[in-house]
Amino acid sequence: MLKTNHKLILASASPRRKELLDMLALPFEVLTSEVEETSVQASSMQEYVKGVALLKTRDVAKKATNAIIIGADTIVVDNDELLHKPKSREEAISHLLRLSNREHVVMTAVAIIEPSGKENIFVEETTVVFHSLSKELIEAYVDSGDPFDKAGGYGIQTIGTLLVKRIEGDYNNVVGLPLAALFSQLVNLQIVQFAKE
Numbered sequence: 134m135l136k137t138n139h140k141l142i143l144a145s146a147s148p149r150r151k152e153l154l155d156m157l158a159l160p161f162e163v164l165t166s167e168v169e170e171t172s173v174q175a176s177s178m179q180e181y182v183k184g185v186a187l188l189k190t191r192d193v194a195k196k197a198t199n200a201i202i203i204g205a206d207t208i209v210v211d212n213d214e215l216l217h218k219p220k221s222r223e224e225a226i227s228h229l230l231r232l233s234n235r236e237h238v239v240m241t242a243v244a245i246i247e248p249s250g251k252e253n254i255f256v257e258e259t260t261v262v263f264h265s266l267s268k269e270l271i272e273a274y275v276d277s278g279d280p281f282d283k284a285g286g287y288g289i290q291t292i293g294t295l296l297v298k299r300i301e302g303d304y305n306n307v308v309g310l311p312l313a314a315l316f317s318q319l320v321n322l323q324i325v326q327f328a329k330e
Contacts (some may be wrong), residue, residue: 134155139248141203157312201246210237216285232296260301262298279293
């Protein structure tokens with residue numbers, strides 16, 4: 134269905150992003166960046182997530198020439214405050230107690246760097262509403278180990294889906310890569326075309 138004349142590189146170690154990009158059925162390689170995300174300073178959450186996505190993507194672009202580099206960063210924002218990946222059981226419980234029975238925003242910034250060095254970046258936002266969570270459910274979920282490598286302390290694509298009442302926006306964005314919006318960008322930039330049978 135789709136074709137590309139370019140070498141595509143996904144600048145992410147996330148297995149979830151790899152699975153999502155696989156859906157386009159285009160060949161791509163994975164190259165990860167070693168940058169320190171906390172070095173980004175920004176005046177808003179949108180600018181912060183863009184800054185981190187660009188930092189990671191530029192780092193990989195330095196290592197790979199003549200390729201299209203696709204990088205992303207996903208953050209969970211509650212009341213204009215960033216909820217990082219929890220570092221301890223207590224922090225994971227604290228995140229989930231805070232999100233219980235409320236809505237928050239998941240932002241993913243996607244950066245596309247072309248071989249010419251031209252940078253394209255966009256941010257997709259999805260609103261997520263949590264059920265009212267019992268302490269038993271929160272503790273059982275945290276003890277499963279699932280929250281620790283995930284922004285905000287939950288994964289919508291794993292058992293963490295039990296915490297979610299509803300979403301408004303792109304589900305894949307919450308997983309970590311807004312595939313439909315990325316696809317539109319790749320088509321608009323003429324990186325991806327529809328294959329004629």
